[in-house]
Amino acid sequence: MAAVLGHNQYGKAENRVVRVFRGRDPHELVDYNVSVALSGGQEAAHLTGDNSAVLPTDTQKNTVYALATEDDAVAQPESFGIRLARHFVDTTEPITWARVKLDMYPWSRLGDSPHAFARDGGHVRTATVTYDGSATRVVSGVRDLVLLKTTGSEFWGYLEDRFTTLQPTTDRILATALVAQWLHTSEAVDWGRSHDTVLAALTGVFAGHHSLALQHTLYEMGSAVLAGQPEIAEIRFSAPNKHHFAYDLARFGLENDNEVFHADDRPYGLIEATVRGDDAPDPAGAFDPGQGW
Amino acid sequence: MAAVLGHNQYGKAENRVVRVFRGRDPHELVDYNVSVALSGGQEAAHLTGDNSAVLPTDTQKNTVYALATEDDAVAQPESFGIRLARHFVDTTEPITWARVKLDMYPWSRLGDSPHAFARDGGHVRTATVTYDGSATRVVSGVRDLVLLKTTGSEFWGYLEDRFTTLQPTTDRILATALVAQWLHTSEAVDWGRSHDTVLAALTGVFAGHHSLALQHTLYEMGSAVLAGQPEIAEIRFSAPNKHHFAYDLARFGLENDNEVFHADDRPYGLIEATVRGDDAPDPAGAFDPGQGW
Amino acid sequence: MAAVLGHNQYGKAENRVVRVFRGRDPHELVDYNVSVALSGGQEAAHLTGDNSAVLPTDTQKNTVYALATEDDAVAQPESFGIRLARHFVDTTEPITWARVKLDMYPWSRLGDSPHAFARDGGHVRTATVTYDGSATRVVSGVRDLVLLKTTGSEFWGYLEDRFTTLQPTTDRILATALVAQWLHTSEAVDWGRSHDTVLAALTGVFAGHHSLALQHTLYEMGSAVLAGQPEIAEIRFSAPNKHHFAYDLARFGLENDNEVFHADDRPYGLIEATVRGDDAPDPAGAFDPGQGW
Amino acid sequence: MAAVLGHNQYGKAENRVVRVFRGRDPHELVDYNVSVALSGGQEAAHLTGDNSAVLPTDTQKNTVYALATEDDAVAQPESFGIRLARHFVDTTEPITWARVKLDMYPWSRLGDSPHAFARDGGHVRTATVTYDGSATRVVSGVRDLVLLKTTGSEFWGYLEDRFTTLQPTTDRILATALVAQWLHTSEAVDWGRSHDTVLAALTGVFAGHHSLALQHTLYEMGSAVLAGQPEIAEIRFSAPNKHHFAYDLARFGLENDNEVFHADDRPYGLIEATVRGDDAPDPAGAFDPGQGW
16 A cells, blocks of 8 residues: 545635725725635645645735735625635646635624724624636635524424433523525625525524424525525535523522523534525535534 | 631632523523622631531522522622622621622524524623622623724824834724723612613724824723713723734735735733722722733 | 425534543543534424434433443543444434544543543544444544644745745744544554554654655655554644744844744644545545544 | 823733744743733823833834843743843833733653654643832742542532532542642742742642642642742632533433543632732732732
8 A cells, every 4th residue: 555645735724804995985894814725736745845836825825915905806705705716726827726715704883983893793704615717616604693592492202212311392492603604506696685685584584483493493594595595505504502401490499480591511412404405506515614514 | 937828719600691581572681601709717618628618619509590580680790790799798607708700791682583682792791799798899891892993093102212113103903802891889870771871982982082092092981981970980991902914015016005904813912001080989809800900 | 496405413512521430540531522413314303393303412412421331432532432323323213324523631640649630731632433324434533733843844946926925944943733633444443552653653753854845744744654554544634834933133133043933823824635545445424524624 | 070090001912932942952942922011101191192101012022022032031931021021111211010921831842853842731831020120029820730630539518508409529520720820039949940849749739638628629739839939928729620520320220430420611610719928928919810810
């Protein structure tokens, strides 16, 4: 057996780019964490340390900041990812594949100030763009979307075995810190509007759906997203079941009718599911495997 | 020289209590991280392991969850802290001093749902209540309040020495993740309304003030808070100067008129200041020393 | 287009199990973070909320702690993962696939104490075991292995483009926080000894190899691991290039011959590579995709 | 009531300095996180934005890296802190007070390599140096020292009240992630040797002492440190009681004689104690208030 080089990729991770649009009144800004990964032609660097096909990660960093000057590209995480991924593959001879992952941190204007903002901590918008010289795959997403409902959630009728001690319930708190990623089949998308529409579908189902299991809720969320935007081929969820345990106060002669809870840290359930169109294309490595799967 | 026991305190830290008000329509909830510390009469436990004056931290935990059933107490972090601190000192013989620290995580209702919520990640509301059997000291606060302004901030005219390389600027991004704590002189306070008023003063000054230094801005913020609520005796700030460096794009023939920034992590400036009324009482250990100082 | 359920899995994540061997003199212990994921027969739970094929994650938790009583299984992360994965698939009717991921936190005995330990923070040992009812795939690994060499590392001769500003160097600090995972082709392995052998190979190459690029070093590390243990089919690395920048002290008339460095946080290079035997089998989903890829 | 400026301080926090001693064979290195805070003469900066007495935090950063060239100063965290604190106060007119806090990350040589190292993750060594133009106060410390004993720990005989549910025990796991800080009365100290001696005393008592409460163990640790090094005036501990709960396996017909534990996250006990010489001087603000108190 001889050792050979398998899949490899390299890039500059976590470039923290803030772009201000000072020409606009009031000012606007976008705030990104951009990670680049490239592949193609890197055998010599690995085998002999010949770096002649290596575009240094330092150069990739400079490129990210330089292309952030382009107003149209930088305005949305998906368009900025597309711009960067194509730049690297199309202009750098040995590079045949690029993936750009972006986190976008939302900010809110402070009152009617023309230039002051507060960071919205509620969730992070994400994008993963993959380009191989011909096909561009765009995945949008969200993470750290923390949702909770105080009722409207049951869990019973499950398998029992020797190690079962859980009591069935017809009323519990359901809470999660949702990670979701969805694959587009088109680039002719208003990325901001599409993102808002998906978010509204996810939170609308979470609030309105009567849940018999977190799995049940995720599937309903995914179906609503696909129904609302047919160009979305597939959506993947990774949803921790953030357990809220009703505290046993009967020991102290106190009633606790699902009012006082301990929010536990670990362990937690982790429910992961895909909902896809029955004619959806093979996603072929478009999703970020680090986000939950 | 003989060894003696100095200051000591003990308690249960980070009780994660979620209290739902199911009797209300729509449902409401409060979400706390509660830490208790007690002192008094603990010499024997330290010197000989005689625990007869020790109220176990497990019992303290049970107490936190039990008193969370009391609607009036639990509704605000300050009132819950007062209720708990007095309970421990007033009902437990050897205990002479209690401090209760609370983080409160804000949630927003999802649309008009009667029972579904999304966590607001924007900032955490805090309270520190200290009680010694007679005086109760109440400190309210906020942390992780991330603010940024894209202009309206200068920094120049500073001391120079052998190691000075910084260039003066008349236009820079100013950004911070503010920690603030303020001491009340009264308990006859509508805690929720008072908190909102302080927050509005802090963010209003940040947005509207023309800043010549972060120190300058903090002092103005503090003055505004004291002017607006005379019962507040003193406010303390711990404010990282979250540096945003304009990226040097001239090397690539590109203009960067304060539009493309690198948001740096470390090191960062850390500006800490107190603003107090000229007749304010000695705060005497009321502030949480772990929050910035 | 109709919505259909795609890949799904669920389980209890981050069970923090500490197992003490009290019957041994001196005492021994293992300290794990165990995450279980199961698949098979979960359509009804998603589509209609019928949970009759769901083994609750609470039951999975109980099982993890119950099987931790078995001395032989629990002693090594790989053997505990195998025991658990097979248990779930082989004893639970609808379950057809299980993945068990384990972190193992190393501890050192305090002196010659029979029962006191200090946690070694140096790195975390990992294992990922996947079982589908017939094949068992065992991947061992390490993460947070922070390595640094003060010389013996060059980087030059790379591609240049419009955005290149990096200066070539023939002497730099090389540092990384290594994540590595390797796939076994056998279960007849002394897991503890094998792990130590891999670690010695990785650190030995890192120390002794003259590096022309981090890619160059990773490939050499991987080759050494495969050469030393032919039953290892493939090894994957995810290696941040933790940049240490020589601080420009010439501005102050001070010399800095690669002695004073700023350890930067972000962005960082991220170098990822696979080294495999030329006749290695398809790893077929054996690797944990969340560890770097 | 008029607003006035109270205590204020400012500085550059978290300068990540790595200093390599390349002139030595084999190479040596120290790895610090250095935070500087200065006070004195800052009224105008706060009240009017007049920065003429402000030494910019950027200049402070340059100073930290510049003085890291001095071999004797940089070798130990205490000596580096002394060097920096005195530099700022003694050479900068308005500055009258300086505090320098340092984290030191330990590294181990890889085998007998002359230039390769692995980071020891076990604990962080700390120092806090405060200087007011005349007195220099040096506090050494450690944090994240994670210790566990599998037996030799009891807890019983405590106060009981209405909310007591804890069962007394004569055998439990005792575990903590120790934070300790101790104040020196001399600078004529071999800092490295002194640190090793304290660490040996702390871990030796933890291992050998039969504990009736974590308070009991902390006091014994502190007494041992003071007995061993009379120049140490006072030591402060902040010790989370990291609960390990024996898992209830009797429900499954399995025995669990203190062998299988769940390591819980939150809440946790937090035990804080001071041990001091009966003739020790007033520590007068020498301790870092952010480390546990």
